[in-house]
Amino acid sequence: MSRPAAVQFTAGELALVRRLQALYPDKRAALLPVLQLVQDTFGYISLEAEEYVAGLFDLPPAHVHEVVTFYTLFFQEPKGRHVVSVCHNLTCHLEGAPTVLAHLRMRLGVDVGATTADGRVTLLAVECLCACEMAPMLQVDDRYEGNLTPAKIDRILEGLE
Amino acid sequence: MAERILTRNFHLPESHTLRVYRETGGYEGLSDVLAMAPATIIETVKRSNLRGLGGAGFPTGVKWGFIPKGHQGPVYLVINADEGEPGTFKDRYLLEKDPHGLIEGMIVSAHAIGSRLAFVYVRGEYVQPWRIFSRAVQEAYDAGFLGKSILGSGVDLDVVVHRGAGAYICGEETGLISSLEGKKGWPKLKPPFPAVRGAFGAPTIVNNVETICHVPHIVQRGASWFAALGTAGQGGTRMYSVSGRVARPGVYELPVSVTLRSLISEHAGGIANGRRLKAVVPGGSSAPILTADEIDVTMDVDGLKNAGTMAGSAGVIVMDESVSxxxxxxxxxxxxxxxxxxxxxxxxxxxxxxxxxxxxxxxxxxxxxxxxxxxxxxxxxxxxxxxxxxxxxxxxxxxxxxxxxxxxxxxxxx
The missing domain is CATH 1.20.1440.230 (NADH-ubiquinone oxidoreductase 51kDa subunit, iron-sulphur binding domain)
Structure with a gap:
C-alpha cells in the first residue's frame, strides 16, 4: 500500500486528480482529497510530496505545508501499517480511556505517538471521535471499536498483520 | 411514546438502502415539493420554528432568507457533517442509517435556496459513514433523484461529498468553508455572513445534517404540525446523544420539550450502577455544566438558555457522584x-x-x-x-x- 520511491503519480492517478479538481468551482478545493490520495499512495506526506502537490495546483509549497500541518489526519512521517487512535475526550475518559491507553502501551511496548519497531502499529490518543455511546472506544484504521475491555483490545491487536 | 421522525427506520435492516427508503415512503412526495415555489418552502420552514441543530440553534428559515434577493450566479448548499462536539454522535447515525433522508432533505433545501451544487463535508475520521453516504448518493443519481432535471421537474442538483482531515474547528461554519476551499480551517470574520459571501465567494447556506433531514417532513406535513411538536420557540423533535454514567447510552429522538430529568432517568435508564447523579453537560462539551439540582429544564434552545447553559449539539454527558x-x-x-x-x-x-x-x-x-x-x-x-x-x-x-x-x-x- 505504500510506495516509498520518488513522489510521482501514475497516469491513472493524475486523471483522478483532474477529476477531483473538476468537481469544484475552484480546483484548489480538491487539495484535501488529493493530499489524502498522496497519503494513501505513498504512506505519508513528505516535504517532497508537498512540493509535488503544489505543482499540481499552481500553489506555493508553503500553502500546502500549512494545510498538511493543520490537520491531524495528515502524517508527515511514515506511520505504522495500522493506526490505533484512542479517544481520550470526556466521556471516554470517564469510562476508562486511561486504562485503555495503559493496556495498549504495555501490549505494544510503545508510548503514545510512537510506532512499534516492526512498523506494525502507530499508537495515538485523539480528541472526540463522536462515538461516546460505545465509550471507551478507539479507531483502528477505518473502523470504530467500542465498549473496550483488555480482552477485546487484545483481540483487536491480534487481527492486525 | 412520541412519534419518531428522523430515526423511524433505524431499526430496519438495510435502512441505508434506496430500496428500504422508498418502501417506507421516501422520495414519494418529492415531485410535488419540487413543483412548489421556493419562497413557499422557505416560509414554511420559517413558520415551523426549525432551529439549527448543529450547535448555534439559529432559525433555519431565517438563515435561508439572508441570501440577497435577486442574486445572479451560483448559490451553494453546504451540509455540515463535520460532527466533532464532544458528547455528540447523532449525525453519524443519520449518515449510516438514513443517508437518503439527508439526500432528500438536500434536494428540497437546495430547491428552496436556488442551489444547484451542494457539498457534504464529512469529518475525515468518519470513514464508514462517508462510504455509506457516498454509495447512497450514487444510488440517488442512478435513480434520477440527483443530477439534471430531477424527476422531470426542471430542478437540477449535483452533490459532492467532501472529506475533512481532522480538525474540530472545521465544524464552525466559516472554518468549514475555508477547509472546503482547500485551506487550513481558519474561521472568517463576519460580516459578510456566508449567506451573502460564503464558499468560493458565492452566497452559501451551511446547515447541519439533522437540520436538513427534518426539512422534507416539514414541507410535506406542514409548519404547524412541526411547530406543535416542540415549544413556543423551537419546533419538532431532535436527536439527543446521551453518554457517560447512564444505564443505556445512545441516541434518543424526542420532542424538544422533554426535560433533562426525563431524558436521563426514563429514556436513558437512569444512572448506572445505582449511583447518584452529580452533574450533566446538556449540549456538548461547550455547554456550561448543570448540577443534579438543575435538571428540571426543557431541552429546547430557550429552556436551556434560561437555565444558563445551551442546547448546543444536544450531546448530553452524564456524570455520577464518583466523577472528579x-x-x-x-x-x-x-x-x-x-x-x-x-x-x-x-x-x-x-x-x-x-x-x-x-x-x-x-x-x-x-x-x-x-x-x-x-x-x-x-x-x-x-x-x-x-x-x-x-x-x-x-x-x-x-x-x-x-x-x-x-x-x-x-x-x-x-
Whole structure:
C-alpha cells in the first residue's frame, strides 16, 4: 500500500486528480482529497510530496505545508501499517480511556505517538471521535471499536498483520 | 411514546438502502415539493420554528432568507457533517442509517435556496459513514433523484461529498468553508455572513445534517404540525446523544420539550450502577455544566438558555457522584487547547494556559490564586475572537469552577 520511491503519480492517478479538481468551482478545493490520495499512495506526506502537490495546483509549497500541518489526519512521517487512535475526550475518559491507553502501551511496548519497531502499529490518543455511546472506544484504521475491555483490545491487536 | 421522525427506520435492516427508503415512503412526495415555489418552502420552514441543530440553534428559515434577493450566479448548499462536539454522535447515525433522508432533505433545501451544487463535508475520521453516504448518493443519481432535471421537474442538483482531515474547528461554519476551499480551517470574520459571501465567494447556506433531514417532513406535513411538536420557540423533535454514567447510552429522538430529568432517568435508564447523579453537560462539551439540582429544564434552545447553559449539539454527558469535576475540566481544557486553531491571540494563549493551570490543580500542584486567574482569563477573552470557539471553552471553564469550587479548592495545597 505504500510506495516509498520518488513522489510521482501514475497516469491513472493524475486523471483522478483532474477529476477531483473538476468537481469544484475552484480546483484548489480538491487539495484535501488529493493530499489524502498522496497519503494513501505513498504512506505519508513528505516535504517532497508537498512540493509535488503544489505543482499540481499552481500553489506555493508553503500553502500546502500549512494545510498538511493543520490537520491531524495528515502524517508527515511514515506511520505504522495500522493506526490505533484512542479517544481520550470526556466521556471516554470517564469510562476508562486511561486504562485503555495503559493496556495498549504495555501490549505494544510503545508510548503514545510512537510506532512499534516492526512498523506494525502507530499508537495515538485523539480528541472526540463522536462515538461516546460505545465509550471507551478507539479507531483502528477505518473502523470504530467500542465498549473496550483488555480482552477485546487484545483481540483487536491480534487481527492486525 | 412520541412519534419518531428522523430515526423511524433505524431499526430496519438495510435502512441505508434506496430500496428500504422508498418502501417506507421516501422520495414519494418529492415531485410535488419540487413543483412548489421556493419562497413557499422557505416560509414554511420559517413558520415551523426549525432551529439549527448543529450547535448555534439559529432559525433555519431565517438563515435561508439572508441570501440577497435577486442574486445572479451560483448559490451553494453546504451540509455540515463535520460532527466533532464532544458528547455528540447523532449525525453519524443519520449518515449510516438514513443517508437518503439527508439526500432528500438536500434536494428540497437546495430547491428552496436556488442551489444547484451542494457539498457534504464529512469529518475525515468518519470513514464508514462517508462510504455509506457516498454509495447512497450514487444510488440517488442512478435513480434520477440527483443530477439534471430531477424527476422531470426542471430542478437540477449535483452533490459532492467532501472529506475533512481532522480538525474540530472545521465544524464552525466559516472554518468549514475555508477547509472546503482547500485551506487550513481558519474561521472568517463576519460580516459578510456566508449567506451573502460564503464558499468560493458565492452566497452559501451551511446547515447541519439533522437540520436538513427534518426539512422534507416539514414541507410535506406542514409548519404547524412541526411547530406543535416542540415549544413556543423551537419546533419538532431532535436527536439527543446521551453518554457517560447512564444505564443505556445512545441516541434518543424526542420532542424538544422533554426535560433533562426525563431524558436521563426514563429514556436513558437512569444512572448506572445505582449511583447518584452529580452533574450533566446538556449540549456538548461547550455547554456550561448543570448540577443534579438543575435538571428540571426543557431541552429546547430557550429552556436551556434560561437555565444558563445551551442546547448546543444536544450531546448530553452524564456524570455520577464518583466523577472528579476538576479532572473532567482538565480533560475538557486539554481539548480546547489542542483544537484552538491559533488565529486569535486570546483563544490561542488562554486555552493553553488554562489547560496548564487545571492540570497543575488536578496533580496537586495548584496555587490558591489560580482558580481566580482561570476565571479572570476566561472572562477577559470572551467575545473578543473571530468565532464562537473560545466562548464555547469559557462556558465550561467558568461553570465547572463556580458550581464545584469546593472540589477544586480541596486539591490545592494549603
Amino acid at each position: 469535576i476538576p479532572e473532567a475540566l482538565m480533560i475538557v481544557a486539554r481539548f480546547y487547547a489542542h483544537e484552538s486553531c491559533g488565529q486569535c491571540t486570546p483563544c490561542r494563549e488562554s486555552t493553553g494556559w488554562i489547560y496548564k493551570m487545571t492540570r497543575r490543580i488536578v496533580e496537586g500542584r495548584g496555587r490558591k490564586e489560580e482558580l481566580d486567574t482561570i476565571l479572570d482569563v476566561a472572562r477577559r477573552g470572551a467575545g473578543t475572537t473571530i468565532c464562537a470557539f473560545y466562548d464555547g471553552a469559557v462556558g465550561p471553564y467558568i461553570s465547572y469552577i463556580e458550581k464545584f469550587r469546593d472540589e477544586f479548592e480541596a486539591l490545592i495545597p494549603k
